[in-house]
Amino acid sequence: MVAYKTLKALANTDLAVFAQDVGLRYQWVFNGGNSWLQSDVTGKSDLDVLGGAAGERASAVKQEVLDRQVPARFELAVPSQRGLRWFDVRVDVDRDDDGVVVGIIGTSMEITEQKRREETLKTLLRELSHRSKNLLAIIQSLASQTARHAVTVPEFLVRFRGRIQSLASSQDIVTDADWRGADLASLIAMQVERYAPDGMQQIMFTGPDVYLTPTASLHVGLALHELAVNAASYGSLSVPGGRVAIRTALVESEGGDIRLSLSWVETNGPRVKADRDARFGTSTLERIVPNSVGGEARLEYLPEGIRYTLLVPDSQFELIDEKAAS
Structure with a gap:
């Protein structure tokens, strides 16, 4: 009765039970179900049933169990039309009433999922490690660039903390999107609005919105931060009525590739001096950001306000709304 109930309970599981003789030919299989033991395998060996590398591996492990008379456990990869199916196989020697080894007995459970x-x-851990290393490299570059142009330690701390906060804000958006990236509109709101006295009333964003890759999100967010801080300190966001226009457009390169043109244009602000302030993040805007996304950048000091243009290759973004680009 106990054996009957045990077998009945096993029938409702994915666990298959089998026995093979000393020649490693199957004697019987119970609950083969949808596994590699589903067909009539009686009298057959693993090479007959599985063939190839899977059959050789199963035969080798089971032969060692017979030779050493110790149990073994191994994972078996079985090719199928849907790809590899994996099974957790456990085997031990089978003895008769006199204790003589008459074969092996074992179980098989599918573990494909x-x-x-x-x-x-x-894969996720490798990706996390890769992104963490990239982020550390960005921080190291920012630290060097900030220290190079800072006059005092307090000035370094203020600028460096601001840039780290910018990275953190962009990273939050990327993380919330399951590492897919960040949409440009959210980056603008996160990185620029806080520096505008009248909020988004001073910021005009036109053109197609795009989803930037995680790498592009961090660097474009950093560029927006540098531009916003400068505009709030010396440019159009430092005076009432000042405006910033952020425009995007899809442009075709000479090679026929499509790129995103992202421009920052300041108006109604203080007149811009011709000489550059070395402490302003020109290195970040002109070198670090474009190099990191594989694009190009141009920073112009026009009398009416700063103009910055960044070209981003299509490998770093995807359109959110196709209609907006038409």
């Missing part, structure tokens, strides 16, 4: 989750987790 578990293996897929493990691979997904490994």
Whole structure:
């Protein structure tokens, strides 16, 4: 009765039970179900049933169990039309009433979904490690650039903290989007609005909105931060009535590739001096940001206000609204 109930309970699981003789030919299989043991395998070996590398591996492990008379556990990859299917196989020697080894007995449980989750987790961890290293490299570059132009330690701390906060804000958007990236409109609101006395009333964003890759999100966010801080300190966001126009457009390069043109134009602000302030993040805007996204940048000191243009290759963004680009 106990054996009957045990078998009945097993029938409602994905666990298959099997026995093989000393020649490693199957004697019987219970609850083969949809596994590699589903067909009639009686009298067949693993090489007959599985063939190839899977059959050789299963035969080798089971032969070692017979030779050493110790249990073993191994993962078996079985090719199928949907890709590899994975099974957790456990085997031990089978003895008769006199204690003589008459073969092996074992179980097989499919773990394909578990293996897929493990691979997904490994991929995510590798991606996290890669992004963490990139972020540390960005921070190191910012620290060097900030220290190079800071006159005093307090000035360095203020500027460096602002840039780190900019990275953190952009990273929050990227993380909330499951690492897909960040939409440009959110980056503008996050990085620029806080520096405008009248909020987004002083900021005009026109053109197609795009989703930037995580790398582009961090660097474009950093560029917007540098421009906003300068505008709030010396430019159009430092006086009432000052305006910043942020425009995007899709442009075609000479090679036929589509790029995103992102421009920052200041108006109604103080007249811009011809000489540059070395402490302003020109290195970030003209070198670090464009190099990091594989694009190009131009920073102009026009009398009516600063103008900055960044060209981003299509590998770093995707359109959110196709109609907006037409």
